[in-house]
Amino acid sequence: MAFTQSHFPYFCITTKILLMPFAKGKLIAIGGAEDKGTDLEKGEIHRNNLNFFELGILRRIVEEAGGPLSRIEVITTASMIPYEVGDNYLNAFGKIGCTNIGLMHIRNRADTAVTEYLDRIRACDAVMFSGGNQLRLSVTDGGTEFLNILKKRYQEEAGFVIAGTSAGAMAMSQTMIYEGNASRAHLKGELKMTSGLGFINSVIIDSHFEKRGRFSRLAQAVSTNPDCIGIGLGEDTGMLITEGNKMEAIGSGCVIILDGHEIGYSNIADIPDGNPYSIENLKVHFCEKGNGYLVSERKFLPEVSDGAVIKKQVNVE
Amino acid sequence: MAFTQSHFPYFCITTKILLMPFAKGKLIAIGGAEDKGTDLEKGEIHRNNLNFFELGILRRIVEEAGGPLSRIEVITTASMIPYEVGDNYLNAFGKIGCTNIGLMHIRNRADTAVTEYLDRIRACDAVMFSGGNQLRLSVTDGGTEFLNILKKRYQEEAGFVIAGTSAGAMAMSQTMIYEGNASRAHLKGELKMTSGLGFINSVIIDSHFEKRGRFSRLAQAVSTNPDCIGIGLGEDTGMLITEGNKMEAIGSGCVIILDGHEIGYSNIADIPDGNPYSIENLKVHFCEKGNGYLVSERKFLPEVSDGAVIKKQVNVE
Numbered sequence: 311m312a313f314t315q316s317h318f319p320y321f322c323i324t325t326k327i328l329l330m331p332f333a334k335g336k337l338i339a340i341g342g343a344e345d346k347g348t349d350l351e352k353g354e355i356h357r358n359n360l361n362f363f364e365l366g367i368l369r370r371i372v373e374e375a376g377g378p379l380s381r382i383e384v385i386t387t388a389s390m391i392p393y394e395v396g397d398n399y400l401n402a403f404g405k406i407g408c409t410n411i412g413l414m415h416i417r418n419r420a421d422t423a424v425t426e427y428l429d430r431i432r433a434c435d436a437v438m439f440s441g442g443n444q445l446r447l448s449v450t451d452g453g454t455e456f457l458n459i460l461k462k463r464y465q466e467e468a469g470f471v472i473a474g475t476s477a478g479a480m481a482m483s484q485t486m487i488y489e490g491n492a493s494r495a496h497l498k499g500e501l502k503m504t505s506g507l508g509f510i511n512s513v514i515i516d517s518h519f520e521k522r523g524r525f526s527r528l529a530q531a532v533s534t535n536p537d538c539i540g541i542g543l544g545e546d547t548g549m550l551i552t553e554g555n556k557m558e559a560i561g562s563g564c565v566i567i568l569d570g571h572e573i574g575y576s577n578i579a580d581i582p583d584g585n586p587y588s589i590e591n592l593k594v595h596f597c598e599k600g601n602g603y604l605v606s607e608r609k610f611l612p613e614v615s616d617g618a619v620i621k622k623q624v625n626v627e
Numbered sequence: 628m629a630f631t632q633s634h635f636p637y638f639c640i641t642t643k644i645l646l647m648p649f650a651k652g653k654l655i656a657i658g659g660a661e662d663k664g665t666d667l668e669k670g671e672i673h674r675n676n677l678n679f680f681e682l683g684i685l686r687r688i689v690e691e692a693g694g695p696l697s698r699i700e701v702i703t704t705a706s707m708i709p710y711e712v713g714d715n716y717l718n719a720f721g722k723i724g725c726t727n728i729g730l731m732h733i734r735n736r737a738d739t740a741v742t743e744y745l746d747r748i749r750a751c752d753a754v755m756f757s758g759g760n761q762l763r764l765s766v767t768d769g770g771t772e773f774l775n776i777l778k779k780r781y782q783e784e785a786g787f788v789i790a791g792t793s794a795g796a797m798a799m800s801q802t803m804i805y806e807g808n809a810s811r812a813h814l815k816g817e818l819k820m821t822s823g824l825g826f827i828n829s830v831i832i833d834s835h836f837e838k839r840g841r842f843s844r845l846a847q848a849v850s851t852n853p854d855c856i857g858i859g860l861g862e863d864t865g866m867l868i869t870e871g872n873k874m875e876a877i878g879s880g881c882v883i884i885l886d887g888h889e890i891g892y893s894n895i896a897d898i899p900d901g902n903p904y905s906i907e908n909l910k911v912h913f914c915e916k917g918n919g920y921l922v923s924e925r926k927f928l929p930e931v932s933d934g935a936v937i938k939k940q941v942n943v944e
Contacts, residue, residue, distance in 0.1 A: 492840065493837055494837075495837065496837050496881035520812065520842075521840075522840065523837065523838075523839065523840015523842070524840070525837075525840070525842035525843075526842075529911070529913065533913075544813060562903070563903050564843070564903040564904075574927070575929045577929075585915070586861075586864075586880050587913060588913055588915050588918050588929070589911075589912060590929070592910070592911040592912070592913070593908060593910060593911075594908075594911050595907050595908060596850075597905060598894070598903035598905050599903070601905050610907040610908065612905070612907070
């Protein structure tokens with residue numbers, strides 16, 4: 311994706327991503343366990359605080375993709391129960407009036423080359439990567455024509471949406487966490503990372519963030535290269551990312567941002583594996599629905615206002 | 628503890644604690660599950676990274692209290708299994724050569740008035756509050772002569788040590804967390820707080836910090852009054868606090884400091900309970916053994932050097 315390509319006329323003005331064009335597409339990274347309307351059926355409405363399924367994350371994906379008639383391809387590669395996961399998404403999208411949903415049960419690298427799949431991802435309005443194991447995504451899709459088509463469409467096409475939940479969100483960045491025991495993540499080396507699908511640079515994404523107590527593990531990831539902003543996604547919570555930079559928190563929970571640019575003292579480069587590390591001065595923001603963040607500018611925004619529809623809503627007791 | 632008392636000649640020079648004298652005693656707040664040498668017996672040496680029980684937290688308590696002949700009273704009030712907990716501490720301190728350990732199984736407010744107990748806490752070199760339920764400590768000890776003696780000795784006597792683990796650490800501060808589901812702590816109101824034993828102001832202490840994923844709950848506590856520094860204690864990890872201000876991390880894990888003084892935007896005052904909150908710019912430090920922190924100055928110290936013996940040690944692979 312060289313910056314000399316003539317069809318990328320726009321360049322970021324910040325030094326950090328000087329050589330990268332703005333991506334015209336959108337990413338929607340979700341922390342897992344997004345509301346699929348199943349509690350409503352059981353009569354157990356105990357989702358965090360929004361009592362309207364209609365306000366949920368899946369609806370936002372549909373809106374960003376162009377509405378209920380949009381073609382959305384659900385890619386179940388990360389999951390070990392792809393048929394069950396696929397059916398859940400068919401049902402969930404169906405509840406909000408979407409009948410143009412496709413399932414892609416891509417299990418291995420050979421599947422990524424199937425002509426029908428390549429045609430479908432060239433034609434769809436959005437893709438949705440399911441949860442599961444993010445290493446299955448990088449191992450299966452890395453370096454394939456399938457991934458190249460997605461990257462090219464994301465770079466060039468305004469309105470093209472790549473959504474992903476849990477593993478599907480964590481795999482979006484160039485550097486990806488694939489393992490790390492949360493309760494031992496204050497020890498150097500407990501975190502395992504590799505290359506992700508690479509839709510976005512300069513961020514590292516973690517999921518199920520509060521539920522699984524992953525603060526220390528994302529802090530370790532950020533401390534090993536403070537150029538990357540850590541994005542800790544709570545459950546039923548996500549970040550809508552436009553231009554590869556502007557983020558808007560969506561969903562019912564919280565996104566925690568870790569900014570390591572002002573780290574002072576740190577011993578992590580000098581200690582052996584298995585030892586606890588020190589970090590001085592990690593900056594942290596808590597973003598709820600409607601708050602935003604600019605990655606390059608490292609700026610928290612109380613309210614996102616340009617372009618995105620803002621629905622600030624709190625329950626009244 | 629009025630500042631006019633003539634036997635408190637020293638006053639802090641910072642504005643924050645202008646009216647409070649320096650405490651001459653020491654606090655040792657431990658995050659729970661401190662090494663008691665029991666893994667050694669089982670042949671399972673998998674404590675975080677220190678392979679020498681002799682370097683552990685209990686030994687540091689003994690050193691600070693004056694050595695193996697010191698009288699240490701273990702107060703089991705917080706626990707619902709006080710006899711078992713008491714015996715564990717007798718065994719653990721015994722392994723490092725301490726035979727002058729007393730147990731105080733204080734179960735209710737009437738017990739705190741027992742003359743023998745009052746005499747013993749007037750005479751001992753250190754007390755150690757066990758883990759359990761911190762509300763049992765504040766409910767049982769709050770406003771008693773028993774607690775007043777401890778506070779007076781802590782204020783006036785150099786070398787007097789108050790140690791506490793888990794609930795015993797969380798109860799040390801003036802404001803104390805007593806409940807809060809970690810996985811829902813990104814929602815306003817999920818955190819329950821009350822007054823603690825009040826040995827130290829301007830901090831809020833949490834325990835089992837990484838193991839139980841408590842970052843958001845301490846962040847909520849700090850965000851509701853950013854004057855308080857959050858101290859998140861990992862397991863087998865603690866903070867030695869001198870002059871009510873100077874902190875030195877001890878033990879095999881990590882202490883996470885949360886400083887809310889530079890919080891910008893926050894919505895927590897304005898949203899109803901049950902909604903996720905926003906915080907802009909919470910400052911976080913990770914302290915491992917030998918790192919320090921000054922509460923009033925809000926300053927991370929890579930190495931603590933004045934007075935305390937520094938044993939910086941890492942394993943060589």
